[in-house]
Amino acid sequence: MQFGIFTVGDVTPDPTTGRTPTERERIKAMVAIALKAEEVGLDVFATGEHHNPPFVPSSPTTMLGYIAARTEKLILSTSTTLITTNDPVKIAEDFAMLQHLADGRVDLMMGRGNTGPVYPWFGKDIREGINLAVENYALLHRLWREDVVNWEGKFRTPLQGFTSTPRPLDGIAPFVWHGSIRSPEIAEQAAYYGDGFFHNNIFWPADHTKRMVELYRNRYAHYGHGTPEQAIVGLGGQVFMRKNSQDAVREFRPYFDVAPVYGHGPSLEDFTAQTPLTVGSPQQVIEKTLAFRDYAGDYQRQLFLMDHAGLPLKTVLEQLDLLGEEVVPVLREEFAKNRPANVPDAPTHASLLATARKEREDRQEGVRA
Amino acid sequence: MKLVVVSAGLSVPSATRLLADRLAAATADRAPAEVQVVELRDLAVEIAHTFTNGFPGRNLAAAFDAVAAADGLIAVTPVFSASYSGLFKSFFDALSVTDENALAGKPVLIGATGGTARHSLVLDHALRPLFAYLRAVVVPTGVYAASEDWGAEGLDGRIARAAAELATLSGGLSAAPEPAGKPADDAVEVVPFEERLAALRPAG
Secondary structure, X not given: OEEEEEEOOEOOOXXXXXXXXXXXXXXXXXXXXXXXXXXXXOOEXXXXXXXXXXXXXOOHHHHHHHHHHHOOXXXXXXXXXXXXXXOHHHXXXXXXXXXXXXXXXXXXXXXXXXOOOHHHHOOOOHHHHHHHHHHHHHHHHXXXXXXXXXXXXXXXXXXXXXXXXXXXXXXXOOEEEEEOOOOHHHHHHHHHHOOXXXXXXXXXXXXXXXXXXXXXXXXHHHOOOOOHHHOOEEEEEXXXXXXXXXXXXXXXXXXXXXXXXXXXXXXXXXXXXXOOOEEEOHHHHHHHHHHHXXXXXXXXXXXXXXXXXXXXXXXXXXXXXXXXXXXXXXHHHHHXXXXXXXXXXXXXXXXXXXXXXXXXXXHHHXXXX | OEEEEEEOOOOOOOHHHHHHHHHHHHHHHHOOOEEEEEEHHHHHHHHHHHHHHOOOOHHHHHHHHHHHHOOEEEEEEEEEOOEEOHHHHHHHXXXXXXXXXXXOOOEEEEEEEEOOHXXXXXXXXXXXXXXXXXXXXXXXXXXXXXXXXXXXXXXXXXXXHHHHHHHHHHHHHHHOOOOOOOOOOOOOOOOOHHHHHHHHOOOO
């Protein structure tokens, strides 16, 4: 199972000091956080993509390429890549380039984006969001798998004799997750292709997550990719820890109370009771995270949101120490227990390459036989 | 039948609740009914938090389930600033965000209370369009009770007529068979992906 962090990339004033980091400080902090993730033994760093203030990460492959050069094991991913407003041709090129530079340590998560004005800024219509995701991804999927593509669709200029370069590393397309919170259409899309499905459950009660994941698992089996239990599921998580849970609550409350997403709304107590947010000791984080399996089944990727709401970099790095030293080792051990042998790990470049080689050898065996 | 009463009255006791109870009793007289009252005052904070959180709290979710499962709905609001109260509207906004089909085809009796009869058209200018938008079936008679109506003739008759309409309609619509192939309550409906792809393919 993979563990990692995902960042939204918000520039938010620290409510306890009133200080707002500069964009440069925030961007550099995101890099420092990614490097820390590798240092403490996490598997994945994923960055969001936004095209409006107060967010900085408009250019994910630029940032991930820089991080790739400074890390050795970390898988670089997105949370999410906007499949609606980006040109699928540019996504194919950018991420294939990143794959080569990062020696295959790349996957990505498709998302639609829910900020209304971003669509017209990129010449698109939010009412076509699902259709854009369907058509653009269908094209992207081909661009990584077919050397020469002739294509015509509804939303983009036709392509005649187009080859997306560089070709994916070793001829293996980056693994794709499809992220969605509310749209069954996206769970269906992920199932159709046999791709991963990421449910960013961090603001949602468990029963909602359960329904979406079940739909994806059943449709994954329907399309013949394996059993429902073998579908590739990722979940979000959101934690703030201190050794002593009272200290965690005291320190996090001022951030929670005015956080851009849930601030000025529910109480910290109500929100932690109803959603995956955990504010407490590492042991509490372990218990709550292990319980995700009760409603999502054995899953492949757990990403935590750690660096939002104006938390200072120093605090985030301390959080990552706790996550890497006290939480994730226990989670790895506990999630491995009673995990059926036929539940796969999340695909990586290495595993996809091994599968492709084996298939090629099997075919050659077949020819010789 | 299951009859759910949504009352947006704020004071205790409340004239809105009084009208809601009269409407519920008159309906239950005409058709055996299991009546459940949803007092929006008790849910006010959860209703507001639905907009900030994106999902309803536990008590509000239970109220939504009750409304969605009802054979008939009685919805009564005080008149605030020439319309339904903000709390009343917010309840139905939050409901439709959570389950956009919750009221589709559901018989609804609308009622309102106010200090003066001059606002009685609030039923037809505010409540009826709201429920039409939510695709509910609003019974022809709405009941408006101004302060003076509680001491005048006529309110009884209007309550009786509206209740009879709701009882008849609820029996009729709730007795109608479910459309074939309707999925179980919790199942998520999905369009097969090939159909979605095919719809985007250029013609010819």
